[in-house]
Amino acid sequence: IQVFILAGLLVHFVFLVSIFDIYFSSPLVHGMTPQQTPLPPPAKRLVLFVADGLRADSLFELNGNNTPRAPYLRGILENNGSWGISHTRVPTESRPGHVALIAGFYEDVSAVAKGWKENPVEFDSVFNESKYTWSWGSPDILPMFAKGATGDHVYTFCYAAESEDFGAQDAAMLDIWVFDHVKSFFNSSRSNQTLFSALNEEKVVLFLHLLGIDTNGHAHRPNSREYKENIRKVDEGVKEITSILESFYGNDGKTAFVLTSDHGMTDWGSHGAGHPSETLTPLIVWGAGVNYPQKVSSQLFEDNFLKEWQLENLKRLDVNQADIAPLMASLIGVPFPMNSVGTLPLEYLNNSAHFKAESMFTNAVQVLEQFKVKMSQKKATTLSFLFTPFKPLSDSEQINFLKKTRLCIQQQKYDEAVSLCKTLINLALEGLSYYHTYDRLFLGLSIAMGFVGWTTYVILVIIKTHTNLTKTVQSKNKESTVLLYSFTFVGMIIAFFLLIQRCPWTYYVYCLLPVPVWYAVVRELHVIQDLAADLWSLPIGRSVGFLLICIMGIEILVFSFFYRSTLTVGLLVFAGWPVITKLWVQAKTTTLVWTLLCVLLAVFPLMPVVGREPNIPLVTAAGLLTLLISCFSLASLRRSENKYRNNEDMKVLFYQMLSIALSTYVVSNTHNSLKNKQGLPAFNQVISWMTLVSSSVLPLLSPTFLFQRLFSILLSLMATYLLLSTGYEALFPLVLSGLMFVWIHMEQEALQHYGLSLKPKLAVFNFAYATDITQFRQLHVDDIRRSFFFVFFIVTAFFGTGNIASVNSFDPASVYCFLTVFSPFMMGSLLVLKVVIPFVLVSCAFEAVQVTTQLSSKSLFLIVLVISDIMALHFFFLVKDYGSWLDIGTSISHYVLVMSLTIFMMLMNGLAQLLTTKRFELSRRTKHHST
Ligand SMILES: [Zn+2]
Ligand SMILES: [Zn+2]
Structure with a gap:
């Protein structure tokens, strides 16, 4: 019976883990070529503010007395920049949110199991593609981007982990810490020649991670005075940092700013799930290369936010969270992060139609690269007669698309080029998920087989050992050896089949598991026969x-x-x-x-x-x-x-x-x-x-x-x-x-x-x-x-x-x-x-x-x-x-x-x-x- 319990634990463990392999395997592929727009970028540097845990409505809505909650940012979206709502995905946690923002892909949930701080897989990010990135903020977030970067060009400044105390003190101190350190950093650079020239390079990113709002939200809920007060402090900080930067760079008009958050927060101070209060985050972009506010008379959205926020006449440009990564890359002219699945939100750009078309083309090629790598991986590990390619994007179709787009750009038909690129991106993303889920049905069936087999076996054991429903009939030895051989044979065939397809080792476990389980069931066949006979006699x-x-x-x-x-x-x-x-x-x-x-x-x-x-x-x-x-x-x-x-x-x-x-x-x-x-x-x-x-x-x-x-x-x-x-x-x-x-x-x-x-x-x-x-x-x-x-x-x-x-x-x-x-x-x-x-x-x-x-x-x-x-x-x-x-x-x-x-x-x-x-x-x- 000890063996039985152990086997049970093992079988269930395999069933449990299988779901992660089937549904949550990492979608990332490696070995793509970086893609970059060949035209000069509008900005030399980018400042990214992430107000952790800031809800869209908390930022945009007005106070009770009709004054803006964040006066400086409100002024920007009314006079200088573009704004919208960035839609995040589940799990609405800090790490996946930042990965989507900065690397442009939605992290799979299995990263949760592997600990939030480590990188389960290597990935590319805007920071990694930048010339230099300096970042300030929480030790929970910053190190993962520094660790993933090649070479030594992503610098982090973190406070001690103990400072993130939910209980005492004012959590807004975390944000004040960041603002103060950025200020003294720029002050010290005036006396440090190497740092000064590094700061004046192109393709520079400054990242300010502001954890205060999230901490206050957890401790006091988003409707509290503390949360709102923290938003005001962040607003002041952003204003101050912006003016310090402008004067440091002599108002050269080459700085782009992005303010957003990684996720929202529910009314009761939690996040992680998919409620709108958690998935809707604000996005405000301004500075070099960014569109000015666009006045409109009416806009169509399903929600009532525009009216509540009194922003009906300013064009709202919604994006998916992963779209922000290509946007940032395009503003400072670095290659798009290689694993990004985002689509460049063109309406945020204040640039020539030619630039937009070229950037979109880069975006399309970059997504297509991932598709090609994924397809060739699948093709290499599948027997050719079993391989069904993704039809809408065959090799000739791809070449066709790229040729047509190139031609459109040459003939200056930019709108047509952009729409071609968008179609191509959508097809490539569809194809990516097609190949990613290629084995799902097959694995699912094999797990279900194992499941049914196991349950049947347990029922048989119960009937055999704990009831008097069956007469004890000794099965003949000869029969059972034949059975053993035939099941071993089946197992070997399956193993051979998996071997020539070069499947990962976990596939062997999933596909071979049903074999011994069903062997055990078939061995007890006589119990089923007895049971059937008994059942017939019942009314x-x-x-x-x-x-x-x-x-x-x-x-x-x-x-x-x-x-x-x-x-x-x-x-x-x-x-x-x-x-x-x-x-x-x-x-x-x-x-x-x-x-x-x-x-x-x-x-x-x-x-x-x-x-x-x-x-x-x-x-x-x-x-x-x-x-x-x-x-x-x-x-x-x-x-x-x-x-x-x-x-x-x-x-x-x-x-x-x-x-x-x-x-x-x-x-x-x-x-x-x-x-x-x-x-x-x-x-x-x-x-x-x-x-x-x-x-x-x-x-x-x-x-x-x-x-x-x-x-x-x-x-x-x-x-x-x-x-x-x-x-x-x-x-x-x-x-x-x-x-x-x-x-x-x-x-x-x-x-x-x-x-x-x-x-x-x-x-x-x-x-x-x-x-x-x-x-x-x-x-x-x-x-x-x-x-x-x-x-x-x-x-x-x-x-x-x-x-x-x-x-x-x-x-x-x-x-x-x-x-x-x-x-x-x-x-x-x-x-x-x-x-x-x-x-x-x-x-x-x-x-x-x-x-x-x-x-x-x-x-x-x-x-x-x-x-x-x-x-x-x-x-x-x-x-x-x-x-x-x-x-x-x-x-x-x-x-x-x-x-x-x-x-x-x-x-x-x-x-x-x-x-x-x-x-x-x-x-x-x-x-x-x-x-
Ligand atoms: Zn967060
Ligand atoms: Zn949080």
């Missing part, structure tokens, strides 16, 4: 009805991923379950409590996930409630003439109550002190971390009697959970574990109801001896329901309070008790921990259900595996790479979620066993030392 109506209920149950689970309120419906059905099955007749009180708790729990999925203000009194209330409950249990423990109780156990329980009380105090104190901008008190931080560490050990010190142990686990986890809570969700584990306690009782009743067993005494049930039971009972149809309950509770634990959403769109408010300095890894792990806690509670309860219903812990768990695998298969087919970016992101994260859930449940099964059965005895001596 058809009953088996069809049973199947329908199974499908319905799984569909409800799938739906709950899209609409959390489905969980409410499910829980209400659960509340009625004892009534439907007439269980209530034999256990009236238990049924009542069960129904009550189900209804209570059903409230949680209806609560809003994000966008709510912290509600600390609720957290305090949850803490006090926990204390109250533990007092009751302490009292009842004291009262019961229990020969099992001793003082050591009391001490543990007492310590746990103390830590609950401390946690409650720390949460309310910390949030108070943060509100008063006094930062996080060091004492609170120490207590928080100590609680976190001790909570993983304490349950192991408590007695292994069923309820004492489960209660001890709850108390420990609750202490940590309180520290991570900011509102109503603090009550969630309480209600959930209440329901779990009742569930254990209900399962007892159900067991009796079906006459399967006598009622064991739960009060004296001991986990430590449970595994010694040698007489396990056979599986019953009701066990499928039991497993389904478990999966349902697990999903509820995940989505019940929407904690998963706070990991997704990053709401740091809940980790303030532990740290306030920005650290993606630490904060991420703490948020994951918060999600995991309810999960552990449910897993432990399930463990209890398994042992008290006299099942081997494996058999029930296998059914759980089957249920979650069917769910995963469903999501696998729902994964898509078309539609809006939000849809794609959601579909993929669902699959990843359900897969990791499955893998996680396997690990958690082990953890729950450990948590419930193991016990450390404190020896007398250590106790003496510790007190």
Whole structure:
């Protein structure tokens, strides 16, 4: 059985990773020739301001009294430059945003997994193509462009990472730091001859990364005074830097300016997803080579922004975020970044028609280069009779296009040339994605094969080992050797086929995996035959009805991923379950409590996930409630003439109550002190971390009697959970574990109801001896329901309070008790921990259900595996790479979620066993030392 679990982990891991290979492989290719416009550029240097996390509407809208929020920038877009909205893509995070801006391509999500700071693949950027780039700002962003650059010409000036504190101080200091350093940099250059002449070269870029607005947005939300005040400070800074530069260069009119942001921010201070508040960023361009404002009488846009911002008469030029890279390259006349997929936004340029046509032609050739490299790569690794080229852009078609465009430019038919180039760019991009997704169908099918095979195999194992449905028939040896040889043969053919196509090694894994899985299935063919014979003897109506209920149950689970309120419906059905099955007749009180708790729990999925203000009194209330409950249990423990109780156990329980009380105090104190901008008190931080560490050990010190142990686990986890809570969700584990306690009782009743067993005494049930039971009972149809309950509770634990959403769109408010300095890894792990806690509670309860219903812990768990695998298969087919970016992101994260859930449940099964059965005895001596 150990081998089986290991194989299961391996298979699921492959399934999980495959999705990244199929959908998220890097689209980048290498080996293109740089393309540059042969005409002189309008600007000698470019200044790029990126106001991190600045929303388009926050910048453009007017204040309450009709004054502009950023007076200087408003003046520019009214009198000197061009403006528009830059549309970003998911994930709306800093790194992908900057890569799109500066390198011109949309980074694939797999970069997330590889850490934001490292370059998963080498890429070209405007900075790399420049003669010199000087950059100032955050250590999270700048180094990646310096690292990717060839040679030593991209210079970075960063502040220390510790300065990015969410809690104390004014985050606008980060921007002031940048502005001050740029000023002193230019001052010092007057006495430094080498620097002075370098600054006066052509093709120079200055990059100012301004993190203050993002930090203030996270800490105080975009509607706060702090966020808006920071925008005003950035406006002043831009004004100052512009005038310093103009005077440094003697007003030579050779400087171009770009101001934009990498992503927006939601009203509740997060970003990462695809809401318009996150994807719409401002773009203002002015200076050398940039068009002046164009007056128009009416413009057509679907949104109402123009009216709100009172900008109806100034032409709004929207771009995609990746279009900014070719725009910048064209302004200072450097080659377009080689991996750029952007299209030059011509309307921003103030230049001759000839220049525009030539630049567009450069753009087209540069995108076509990528297409050609991609095609030749695919062609080289595919057997010629299997290769279907991208028809609209065959070799002759390409030559045709280029010839025609050249001719148009020569004949000065520039408009025609531009439109030809645009068609060519679109075709090349289409072709790029065609070749990029070339193997997708084939790989998808092979993964699905493996999936179905694995699930079938698990079902067969359940039937064979845990039920008496089949008669044990020994298969003949001769037959099985034939089978083994034929499957090996098939595997070899597949391997050979992949070998001659020179596929990457991961393809071997995906294509060969179904072979052993199906071999295992076919070997158990006789079980299927027996099963079929059995099924025929059953009344058809009953088996069809049973199947329908199974499908319905799984569909409800799938739906709950899209609409959390489905969980409410499910829980209400659960509340009625004892009534439907007439269980209530034999256990009236238990049924009542069960129904009550189900209804209570059903409230949680209806609560809003994000966008709510912290509600600390609720957290305090949850803490006090926990204390109250533990007092009751302490009292009842004291009262019961229990020969099992001793003082050591009391001490543990007492310590746990103390830590609950401390946690409650720390949460309310910390949030108070943060509100008063006094930062996080060091004492609170120490207590928080100590609680976190001790909570993983304490349950192991408590007695292994069923309820004492489960209660001890709850108390420990609750202490940590309180520290991570900011509102109503603090009550969630309480209600959930209440329901779990009742569930254990209900399962007892159900067991009796079906006459399967006598009622064991739960009060004296001991986990430590449970595994010694040698007489396990056979599986019953009701066990499928039991497993389904478990999966349902697990999903509820995940989505019940929407904690998963706070990991997704990053709401740091809940980790303030532990740290306030920005650290993606630490904060991420703490948020994951918060999600995991309810999960552990449910897993432990399930463990209890398994042992008290006299099942081997494996058999029930296998059914759980089957249920979650069917769910995963469903999501696998729902994964898509078309539609809006939000849809794609959601579909993929669902699959990843359900897969990791499955893998996680396997690990958690082990953890729950450990948590419930193991016990450390404190020896007398250590106790003496510790007190
Ligand atoms: Zn950012
Ligand atoms: Zn941010």
